[in-house]
Amino acid sequence: MKLVRYGKPGSEKPGLIDADGKIRDLSAHVADWKGDALSPQSLARIAALAPASLPEVTGNPRLGSCVAQPGNFIAVGLNYADHAAESNLPVPKEPVLFNKAPSCVVGPYDDVVIPRGSEKTDWEVELAIIIGSRASYVEEKDALSYVAGYAVCNDVSERAYQIERSGQWMKGKGCPTFGPLGPWLVTPDEVGDVQNLSMWLDVDGERVQTGSTKTMIFGVAHIVHYISQFLILEPGDVITTGTPPGVGMGMKPPRYLKPGNVMTLGIEKLGDQRQTTVAWSA
Structure with a gap:
């Protein structure tokens, strides 16, 4: 579904x-x-x-996030070896975890707001996992049975806040509108092999990211298992799983989003997103 x-x-x-x-x-x-x-x-x-x-919905209604505001919005960093390389960081031995604020979740076609004072807002196409069953200390072999479905996520990031302002990454990850999610939650039976899905992102019509979930360092089952060793995952929680290379921070010279840019992105079988960036206003 x-x-x-x-x-x-x-x-x-x-x-x-x-x-x-x-x-x-x-x-x-x-x-x-x-x-x-x-x-x-x-x-x-x-x-x-x-x-x-079921009643047919007529017209062309806005699509919101495919799940209501999650209790937990957890992200995995540096989960593609080639992205770690472009970030000049070592391949992690265990999943790198950080939080995105649940309040950053928006619809797949909503505007993305450049935060006040930002100069380094960046893009990241990612596979998102939506949890369907309470998960605590799950075995890796059982982990996929705790998944309700999958979705496209744009893990929008402000790199100066994330990297240059000390402390944890979450400061650059949870700004308002930094979590477009959808257009759909696709149940596992329609996805098939979640570790073999192509993914892409364009900025103003230029392809900047091309990748596949098959190159993830830590796969979906391991991620759900691993996170459940540290906290309880509840139904509706979202885990976004890392991005392939091609982010603005890794370009030479680096390239960041400005008001008026258009991001289009998608993952095979999970649909497409489109966001226009706008300036922050009081």
Whole structure:
């Protein structure tokens, strides 16, 4: 299934995409895509519905984040060896973890705001994992059974805040609008081999990132297993899993986003995003 949230910010409704690409309203069956609505039992109940029996959503509504604001939004850094190299950092021996603020989550086509005083806002196309079952101390062999689905994430980053302002990376990762997520949550049965998906990102029509999830240092199952050793993952939590090379920080000379730039990005089987950057205003 491809699950969506549509409508104005703060008033999104749950839906699914039918075989013809139309949005079908699910608000009579589920309140929102969050928490236990993403459990295996809930998703099985939704999968048993006939899409044609659900109301068709007409027009061209805005798509919100494919999950409601998560309790945890965890990111894995330097998870592609070639990206670590362009960042002049060693390949990590264990996953590098940091937090993105749940409040940074926005829809896949919403504007991205350049933070006040920013000079080094950057892009990162990433595979996001959405958790469907409470996970604590899970074994790697069982880890994928805790996943509700996958989505595209743009892990927008302010490099000066992240790297030059001391402390932890989260300062450059959780600014408002720095977490476009969607357009859909795609359930694992439609994704197939999650470790073999092509991914890309363009800035103003120029291809800057090309990669594949097959080159991840730590795969999805290991990431879910690993994080669950340190904290409890709850249904609706989001994990974004690292980016391939081609970020602005790694260019020579470095290249960063300015107001008016357009980012388009996507991952095979998970859909595409498009954001325009805008200047911060009070």
